[in-house]
Every structure is written in structure tokens, then in C-alpha cells.
Amino acid sequence: MTIAPPVVRSAPPTGSTGVRSASVSWMAVPALVAFAVFGVLPLLGVLLLSFTSWNGLSPDISFTGTDSWSTVLADPRLPHALWVTFLIMGLSWLFQTPLSLLLGVFIAAHKRYRAVLAVLFFVPLLLSQAAISITFKMLLDPNFGLGAGLGAEFLQQDWLGDGTLALGVVVFVVSWQFIPFHTLIYQGGIRQIPTSMYEAAEIDGAGRIRQFLSITLPQLKYTIITSSTLMVVGSLTFFDLIYVLTAGGPGDATRALAVDMYQRGFKANLMGPASVIAVILVLVGLTLALLLRRLGGRDATESQLEGV
Amino acid sequence: MTTVLDDRGVRVGGVPPQKPGRPRPRFLQWNWLGGLAGWLWLVVVLLPIYWIVITSFKMQSDYYDSNPLVPPTSPTLENYRFVLENDFARYFMNSVIVTVGAVGPAVLVSFMAAYAIVRGSAGSRFLRTVNGLFLMGLAIPLQAVIIPIYLIIIKIEMYDTLGAIILPSLAFAIPLSVLVLSNFVRDVPKELFESMRMDGASEWGTLWRLAFPLTRPALVTVTIYQGLTVWNGFVLPLILTQSPEQRTLPLALWSFQGQYSVNIPAVLASVVLTTLPILTLYIIGRRQLLSGLTAGFGK
Numbered sequence: 001m002t003i004a005p006p007v008v009r010s011a012p013p014t015g016s017t018g019v020r021s022a023s024v025s026w027m028a029v030p031a032l033v034a035f036a037v038f039g040v041l042p043l044l045g046v047l048l049l050s051f052t053s054w055n056g057l058s059p060d061i062s063f064t065g066t067d068s069w070s071t072v073l074a075d076p077r078l079p080h081a082l083w084v085t086f087l088i089m090g091l092s093w094l095f096q097t098p099l100s101l102l103l104g105v106f107i108a109a110h111k112r113y114r115a116v117l118a119v120l121f122f123v124p125l126l127l128s129q130a131a132i133s134i135t136f137k138m139l140l141d142p143n144f145g146l147g148a149g150l151g152a153e154f155l156q157q158d159w160l161g162d163g164t165l166a167l168g169v170v171v172f173v174v175s176w177q178f179i180p181f182h183t184l185i186y187q188g189g190i191r192q193i194p195t196s197m198y199e200a201a202e203i204d205g206a207g208r209i210r211q212f213l214s215i216t217l218p219q220l221k222y223t224i225i226t227s228s229t230l231m232v233v234g235s236l237t238f239f240d241l242i243y244v245l246t247a248g249g250p251g252d253a254t255r256a257l258a259v260d261m262y263q264r265g266f267k268a269n270l271m272g273p274a275s276v277i278a279v280i281l282v283l284v285g286l287t288l289a290l291l292l293r294r295l296g297g298r299d300a301t302e303s304q305l306e307g308v
Numbered sequence: 309m310t311t312v313l314d315d316r317g318v319r320v321g322g323v324p325p326q327k328p329g330r331p332r333p334r335f336l337q338w339n340w341l342g343g344l345a346g347w348l349w350l351v352v353v354l355l356p357i358y359w360i361v362i363t364s365f366k367m368q369s370d371y372y373d374s375n376p377l378v379p380p381t382s383p384t385l386e387n388y389r390f391v392l393e394n395d396f397a398r399y400f401m402n403s404v405i406v407t408v409g410a411v412g413p414a415v416l417v418s419f420m421a422a423y424a425i426v427r428g429s430a431g432s433r434f435l436r437t438v439n440g441l442f443l444m445g446l447a448i449p450l451q452a453v454i455i456p457i458y459l460i461i462i463k464i465e466m467y468d469t470l471g472a473i474i475l476p477s478l479a480f481a482i483p484l485s486v487l488v489l490s491n492f493v494r495d496v497p498k499e500l501f502e503s504m505r506m507d508g509a510s511e512w513g514t515l516w517r518l519a520f521p522l523t524r525p526a527l528v529t530v531t532i533y534q535g536l537t538v539w540n541g542f543v544l545p546l547i548l549t550q551s552p553e554q555r556t557l558p559l560a561l562w563s564f565q566g567q568y569s570v571n572i573p574a575v576l577a578s579v580v581l582t583t584l585p586i587l588t589l590y591i592i593g594r595r596q597l598l599s600g601l602t603a604g605f606g607k
Contacts, residue, residue: 023511024428028438031421031482034414038457038479039445045456056458103349106342119594124353126586128540130558131579134565138572139356146359149376176356179349208339237449240542244562258451265455266547278452289447 043282050275056265068272072280080252081260081277084167085284088256089235091171092178096231097224100179104186105216122184124177133244136173163253166246170254173241178234182227189223190216229292236285257281364388364577371573387577391564396581398553399560403539405470406556410477411534415527418485423515425486426493427501439490445483450476454547461548472548473556477541481534492526493519532593539586557582 050068054061072078107121124132139145140159147155160166193216201211239258242248248255248263255263257277265274359376365383366374374380421438429435457476458467466472496519504514520527545559555563561582565575 024424025432025434027420027424027511027515028435031417031486032438032441034417034475034479035442035445035482038460038476039448039453039483040441042453042456042460043448045459046453049455049459054459056455099345099349102342102345106339106346109339109342120354121350123357123587123590126536126590127583128542128558128561130540130542130562131582134561134575135356135360135579138575139359144372144376144572146355146376149359149378176352180353233447233449237451239451240558244542261451261455271455275455278455281449281452285449285452286447 046275046278046282049271050279052272052275054271055269056271057269064272068270068276072273072276075273077252077255077260078277078280081255081257082280082284084252084254085236085256087167088170088174088238088254089232091167092174092235093228093231095171095175096179096182097228099175100182100186100227101220101224103179103183104190105212107183108187108190122180125180127177129177129240130244132173132177133241136169136176137245140169160246161250163250166250166254170238170242170245173245174235174238177241178231182231185227185230186220186223189220193219225292225295229289232288232292233285236281236288257284360576360579363573364580366573368571368573387571387574388581390571390574391578391581394564395552395560396578399555399557400585402470402554403556406473406477406541406545407535407538409470409474410538411481411531414478414481414534415485415531418482418530419489419520419523419527420515421482422486422489422493423511423519425490427511439486442483442486446487450480451543454543458547467548468550468554470549470554473541473544476544476548477538481538485530485534488530489523489526492523496522532589536586 049061051063051065052061053064053067137160140147142148142156142158145155146152147157157165159169197215197219198211201215206214237258238256239262242254242256242259243262246254248259258281261274261277261281264270264277362379363371363376364387365385366380367382367384367386370380421442425435425439429439461467461472461475466475500518500522501514504518509517540558541556542558542562545554545556546562549555549559552560552563561575561578564578568574
């Protein structure tokens with residue numbers, strides 16, 4: 001599974017006893033080299049490639065200035081891809097957050113159920129998105145799938161043939177895989193809330209709903225931000241799932257940014273415009289991560305550590 | 309469901325349900341909404357899995373004229389035989405090679421880097437910069453840099469090899485591994501480092517004889533998390549390889565599905581077979597695996 005972790009600021013170095021740096025510095029070099037070549041260099045490379053024209057096959061890469069940028073920015077498919085991306089992001093957040101929170105509260109409170117539930121609950125996290133998407137594609141077949149099995153008229157629709165339905169299916173399948181993960185994060189956050197707070201509320205006569213609204217939710221603020229950051233930034237990278245499930249279709253109903261980039265670059269052999277999309281993808285991701293961090297009002301590393 | 313009644317009974321009776329003197333907060337007592345959602349979602353999770361398993365044992369002809377949710381009357385292993393005969397072993401080996409080849413070195417170099425960052429950051433701008441770079445790296449989505457990676461792989465003439473999948477997988481496993489491992493190395497008491505130094509141990513020796521045993525659980529966790537990510541990886545094999553001989557399992561699954569889309573039981577048998585190794589691992593080490601899944605989000 002692909003999860004894009006949130007942006008984190010460097011933590012102040014602690015716990016060091018001040019060794020002579022030369023004696024340890026070399027140990028960081030292998031990791032640095034590997035990451036520089038396949039992480040940092042490509043990040044610069046994608047920006048450069050967005051100003052070139054390349055078909056991905058021939059060795060000729062020619063500088064074409066801002067051609068690709070003006071092509072992509074004038075293309076109505078870009079706002080559409082952005083819209084689809086944000087729609088999937090927003091809807092999957094709306095679906096996953098309340099459910100994960102509810103399930104997190106439940107699992108945190110009930111140790112015995114937790115043991116039973118947990119074994120099966122987390123299986124979707126282990127499956128590859130390719131396997132999950134293939135399964136749902138077949139399961140949603142109107143004639144031979146689940147709808148026919150349950151005899152439910154409602155389920156016997158052409159799920160992947162209709163644009164709106166297909167988008168809904170993508171959101172559902174995403175949630176199917178990731179709700180267990182966010183439940184895990186929430187239950188960790190809930191178990192860190194001091195019991196004394198509830199005891200005090202109990203003495204003051206606060207009811208359960210009141211306790212949830214005045215203690216649990218505020219105390220979970222940073223857990224909610226962490227989980228939301230992962231959902232939001234992660235949703236930018238849903239490629240495997242959408243590509244296998246719908247390949248961006250029907251038409252371009254589910255053609256989110258990552259899929260759009262792949263189609264332009266590796267199907268239409270237009271690496272320049274595809275690189276432009278990739279740069280936009282990075283910019284959108286960074287902006288969202290920064291916005292969410294501002295919302296939290298503190299370092300994401302700290303909230304991460306509170307997560308579980 | 310008897311436990312439900314226990315929980316309620318306990319509350320009504322006013323006896324502290326858990327440790328004496330520490331009544332369970334009312335909010336954390338049985339809540340119907342959560343319970344309902346919990347069991348309902350479990351059904352939502354299990355139904356597709358149940359369907360995959362039973363269908364994989366059906367004859368292809370049965371699939372089209374039996375109820376999808378009813379188990380086969382005469383289960384067959386035919387589908388599994390078919391999948392195994394379609395080069396499954398090769399794809400499986402490819403996945404093993406890619407996963408081991410990427411995760412082994414990635415965890416090793418990340419561990420070394422984490423050690424160096426914790427031990428030397430105070431006196432080294434270089435190490436602080438490296439640390440900052442890895443933290444920034446957490447925010448780079450793989451998809452966004454796949455085009456330059458593709459170009460680099462072509463330039464170093466590794467296109468359509470397993471190495472082409474291994475190298476970027478290795479690199480992208482590093483930032484999170486360094487973050488998690490350095491949190492753990494930081495927890496090793498300073499006094500222990502100090503006494504190692506008094507004994508005249510080198511930093512390299514300290515890494516292996518002190519930090520390694522003390523951070524072993526974290527190393528296992530990180531290895532599992534990264535292993536799962538690489539094992540299930542789809543984008544890199546899709547873009548960086550071409551020939552069927554180099555397919556890893558997720559990609560093989562996808563092309564198998566494209567090729568035999570009418571033979572759904574066989575496709576589902578291949579889904580089961582590609583997932584089986586991870587499920588086995590899950591059954592053996594569930595605790596480690598679950599903590600591995602949230603590796604980046606706490607200790």
C-alpha cells in the first residue's frame with residue numbers, strides 16, 4: 001500500500017553525547033547516496049523534464065521551454081483531473097473519518113472484542129491494491145457478482161459503467177482498504193487520553209455524548225489531523241487502485257491526477273506534459289500537507305508520535 | 309454476545325469492572341453505535357474475502373450458473389493447478405527477490421544512517437542536513453517522480469530487469485525507516501553509549517553490539533512494513549519492466565486478469581495465491597505486523 005506520510009520538520013537532535021562527527025558521519029553516506037539518486041535527483045529531474053519534449057522511447061529529449069506548461073494549463077482535462085482528485089479526496093475523507101473514529105472508540109474500549117475483531121479486521125491492509133481492485137471489479141459485476149448473490153436489485157447496477165457510480169466505487173474501495181488503518185490510529189489516540197479526565201467528567205455528571213464531545217474529540221485533535229493528513233496526501237497517490245479498477249474511466253470520470261499523468265506519459269508518450277502534471281501533483285501535495293500542519297498549529301512529528 | 313451482558317450487568321451493579329478502585333469511564337463502556345458499526349464493517353470486510361475463497365474453488369462453468377455466495381457443491385483445485393502452471397512460481401520468486409533485495413539493504417543503510425544521525429547530529433551540520441533531507445523525502449510521492457526514475461533506469465541500462473524495481477524501492481524505503489529507527493536509537497540510554505566508549509569500542513562496534521540488540525523490535529517492524537509495501541508494489545514493475553519473465557506478483561495478477569478475464573475462478577485463485585504468503589506471515593506474527601503497519605506514526 002502506498003501511504004504518503006505528512007511533511008515533518010527536522011526534530012532537534014537530542015540524546016547525543018557529542019561524538020567526533022567524522023567517526024559516525026560516513027555511516028549516513030550509503031543511505032544518502034541511494035536516496036539522492038532515486039529521490040532527490042528525480043524530483044529535480046521532473047521539473048526539468050516539464051520543460052522538454054520526450055516520447056519516452058527514443059533517446060532524444062529536446063528543450064521546448066514552456067510549451068508543455070502552456071499545453072497542459074490550457075487543456076480542460078487538467079481542471080477535470082483536479083476536480084476528480086479533490087472529489088475522491090473529499091468524499092473518502094467524509095466516509096472514512098466518522099467511521100474510523102466510531103470504530104476506534106469501540107475497539108479502544110473493548111479489549112475482548114478487539115482481540116476477536118482485530119484478527120480479521122486488518123486483512124484488507126495486507127492485500128495489494130491490484131488484488132483488491134480486481135476482486136471488486138468482479139464482485140460488482142451486475143450479472144454474476146454480489147448483487148445477483150444477494151438478490152438485491154439495488155446492487156445489480158452497472159457500477160463501473162456509469163461515471164458517478166464508478167467514482168463512488170473508487171471511494172468505497174479506498175475506504176474498504178484504509179478504514180482499518182485509520183481505526184488503528186484512532187484507537188491508539190483514544191487509549192492515550194487520561195482516564196482521570198473521564199472520571200472528573202463523571203463526577204460532574206456529564207453524559208456519554210457530552211464526554212465524547214468535550215473530552216474525546218478535543219483530545220483527539222492531533223490524531224484527527226494526523227489521520228486526515230495521511231488520507232488527504234495519500235489520496236493524491238491512488239494510482240494502482242484506480243488504474244486497475246477503472247483505468248480512469250468510464251470516459252474520464254475517474255481520471256485523477258496520478259492516472260492522468262500515467263496516461264499522458266506512458267500511454268500517449270508525451271513525457272513533457274506528463275511531467276507538468278507530476279510537478280502539479282507535488283505542489284498540490286506539499287500545499288495540502290502545509291495547510292493541514294498549520295491547522296494543527298504545531299509540528300506534525302509530535303502529533304505523529306501521539307497517533308499510536 | 310454474553311460479554312455484552314456482562315459489561316452492562318457490571319455497570320448496573322456498580323461493581324468496578326476492571327481494576328478495583330478505577331471504575332471504567334462511562335464513555336468507554338459498551339456503546340451500541342460503535343458495536344453495530346464494528347460488526348457491520350467486519351461483514352463488509354469479510355464478505356469479499358469469503359467470496360474470493362469460495363469462488364476460487366468453483367468450476368468455471370459453475371461460476372456462471374450458481375449463486376455467487378453459495379460455496380461450491382463439488383470444490384475443485386483445478387483453478388489452482390491452472391494458476392500454478394501459468395508460471396506462478398517464477399512470479400513468486402521475482403517478488404521474493406525484489407522484496408528481499410530492496411528491503412534488506414534499505415533497512416541496513418537506514419539503520420546505519422539513523423545511528424549516525426542520533427550520535428553525531430549535535431556536532432555535525434552534514435548529519436543535520438542529511439536528516440532534513442530524509443524528512444523532506446517523506447513528502448515525495450513515488451508517482452510524481454516516476455518519469456525521471458524511468459529515464460535514469462534506461463540510462464543505466466537496467467530497464468526490464470528486477471534490479472530496475474529493486475533500486476527505487478530501496479531508495480523510497482529509506483526516509484520512513486530512518487525516521488522510525490532514529491526515534492528508537494534515541495531511546496538508548498546515553499550511559500550505555502558512554503560505557504561502550506570507556507571500554508574502547510568503536511562506533512561501528514557500538515552500532516552492532518549495543519544499538520542493534522536494543523532496537524531489534526523496531527528493525528523487525530520496519531522490515532515488515534517495508535516488505536509489505538514492496539511486495540504489493542505495482543507502479544514500479546508496471547513502468548520499469550516489460551517482459552513477462554520480469555513480472556512480480558501484483559503485475560502478474562493484473563495481466564493474468566486481463567488475459568483470462570472470463571475465467572473468474574482462476575483469477576480469484578491467483579488472488580488467493582498471491583496473498584497467501586502475507587496471510588501466513590500475518591498469522592505467525594500479527595502483533596509485529598500490525599505495529600509495522602503504523603510504523604511511521606509512533607513507537
